[in-house]
Amino acid sequence: MNMQIPRRFTVGLIQMSVTTDLEENLKKAVFKIEEAARSGAKVVCLPELFRSQYFCQKEDIKYFDLAEPVPGQTTEALSKAAVKMGVVIIAPIFEHRASGIYHNSAAVIDTDGKITGLYRKMHIPDDPSYYEKFYFTPGDLGFNAFNTHAGRIGTLICWDQWYPEAARLTALCGAVVLFYPTAIGWHPYEKESHGKAQHDAWRTVQRGHAIANGIYVAAVNRVGYERPADGGEGIEFWGSSFIADPQGIIIAEASVEREEILLGEINLDRIEEVRRNWPFLRDRRIDAYAGINRRFIDE
């Protein structure tokens, strides 16, 4: 790809709530993408699985009906928005790849409307009310970065947030900003006792990825309380979308409960400056990391 890469560009994170109406969610997403673009965003990222409420609270095969191919209805609608507004869009999709193979994916749509990259969530959680292992086949595309007209960017998804290897590999692929479309929240019965520590750990580990890799990190979460129609405690999604700079400094942060379009500037000169002053990538001991490929290094 031969193009002029800008040294600075604005990213827009769409922190939104999601209803049970799939079409309404898509319409809202497009509306907010347009608003973000009008505010100057060149890359816009939506929250994980934004087309529907977070169905992983229950294990029920009927929810596979929500899956769709890539390209498909969602990417087609967002491709139009990308062309219309001249923005790059990171579009989380519940991907129907084949009967029996469904992924938690994110398509990277360039300003020309073409899908320039696809990421399939590699690390799949399984926790009460987050029964993702039931729905999502682990990704097989590995970790990567994608060229767009705004710059070279990477995306991971939610649970990947807790894995330094995923951030490192995406950074080594040359991404200047690492997006994390996310759906994370509090179990209502835990919020009082553990909520603050959980949220702080989530924020801290991602700031750590920014610092260790000298890269921008942009996490995009949904907001609102979602409770399955057939019962359950529900999840209170904690919003708090944020952008950290290559030294881990928070340059923009959203509220816990409101829909917001969060804007922040990516500055390649800042990356250059931070990595010159803190040359962590220079001193890596690539001869000594082989054990990373092991589950546990037993005595």
Place this chain on the structure above:
Amino acid sequence: MNMQIPRRFTVGLIQMSVTTDLEENLKKAVFKIEEAARSGAKVVCLPELFRSQYFCQKEDIKYFDLAEPVPGQTTEALSKAAVKMGVVIIAPIFEHRASGIYHNSAAVIDTDGKITGLYRKMHIPDDPSYYEKFYFTPGDLGFNAFNTHAGRIGTLICWDQWYPEAARLTALCGAVVLFYPTAIGWHPYEKESHGKAQHDAWRTVQRGHAIANGIYVAAVNRVGYERPADGGEGIEFWGSSFIADPQGIIIAEASVEREEILLGEINLDRIEEVRRNWPFLRDRRIDAYAGINRRFIDE
């Protein structure tokens, strides 16, 4: 090793200043180890290169005179203290291994006075006033954990703090607490403009290691302003030794400028609890991390 491993034990971090008198520094260290032990510490960790002022502010071959073998004078004195007080000691040493091969090392001395482990700093920095590449041959013992009568512990050293791979590998080796003997401070001319961000990034990235690995992290820094006799700006060591629990919560933290013995409890049941609730180790994609062994993944 067949022994009863306690489920809880206290660690003591010796945050101290260092003078130009090597013997005085050793005496002070022993004195403080005894004080920490009397306060209940079962594992005591000293700051990086505690025997001398931080000579890496200059490149001068005369400083190789400071290097000593392992075992040697320092480990012998500390072995005595370990036996006397019944404590495990993490003893940073400027190690003379052979003519022309010097390491920035840490010996792990068990309660019986024996050296049960040796770590040689793997990641070697080189920065104005931190000219470590001149002095220290990169370590060749890799990342490990060591059995002691207090438990299975790991140590890395200072610059290693910025490398998630080092923390991950030490955790995979079964360490329940990861020590970082450290010598980090502010360039006086940068403190005003960058000091807060630098300190916060240092703390954050290490808390991130605790979170990603469900492990205790204990960082032990020196305090005081040190300026080489033959001039230079000097370094204002920032103290701030701390202990983070397996969820990254700071359970003890020292001041920026005072000598302190920082105590904190390591609780194996807490590790078990955190890792059950946040099973990050379960979901690692060990099939997909091979690129970690590359400098950069060029397009």
